Amino acid sequence: MVDDDPGMRALLCRAAKHAGLEPFEAGSMNAALVRAHEVLPIGVVTDWDLGDGHGGQLFEMLKERLGEEMPGILLTARAEELDDEDKKPFLDVLEKPFELATLLDAFRVIRWRARPKAVSGRELQPVVADILGADPIAEGDG
Numbered sequence: 139m140v141d142d143d144p145g146m147r148a149l150l151c152r153a154a155k156h157a158g159l160e161p162f163e164a165g166s167m168n169a170a171l172v173r174a175h176e177v178l179p180i181g182v183v184t185d186w187d188l189g190d191g192h193g194g195q196l197f198e199m200l201k202e203r204l205g206e207e208m209p210g211i212l213l214t215a216r217a218e219e220l221d222d223e224d225k226k227p228f229l230d231v232l233e234k235p236f237e238l239a240t241l242l243d244a245f246r247v248i249r250w251r252a253r254p255k256a257v258s259g260r261e262l263q264p265v266v267a268d269i270l271g272a273d274p275i276a277e278g279d280g
Contacts, residue, residue, distance in 0.1 A: 139163045140170040140184040140196060141213065150183060150213075153238065157245035167191035174200055179208070180252035183245075186214035186224075194224050201227070209251045211244050 139150040139161050147163045154161035162177045164170035167188045174182075182200055184193035197210045209229040214220065217233040225231045229251070230244045 140165075140167070140182065140188065140193070142166060142185065142187070142189050146185070146213075150241075153241050154183075154245050157242050158249055159245055167196045170196055171199060174204065178204065181209040181211075181248040183211045183213065183248075186212060186216060186220065194227065197227055207251075209248045211248065 139147050139154060140163070141147045141150065142165050144165065147165065151161040151163055159180075162173055162179060164173045167190045170182075170184070170188075179200070182197055184196050186193045188196065193212050193214070197212075200210075201208055210227065212225065212228040212231045213234060213236070214231065215234040217225075217231055220231075229247065232240060232244060
């Protein structure tokens, strides 16, 4: 969770935990790069305006270091000012202010995309159930 606003980072971290993710936070592009080296994130959620750079630069650097398949979500109050090339690398672009439900859905997609390839459907059931809002199928019921 990368945002220069501590209140927004706190909200993002609470929402990420609710969506089943373990969030790590940073308040700038440089802090995020250092933090990413420590924790090896499975995805990135970043504001566009970071003070020492922008979310697009950060996301490109992280993908170079951690893999092109890493999903990213861009948060911005200026979505209409960004061109399609700025938005293209991100899985989703959420314009501030956004609905909490929209943010939770985006986090669930990151969780889904970042999961290791499943050997069987049984390994995916908790995530599918979370996305669909149903209880997981009990072992042996499937």
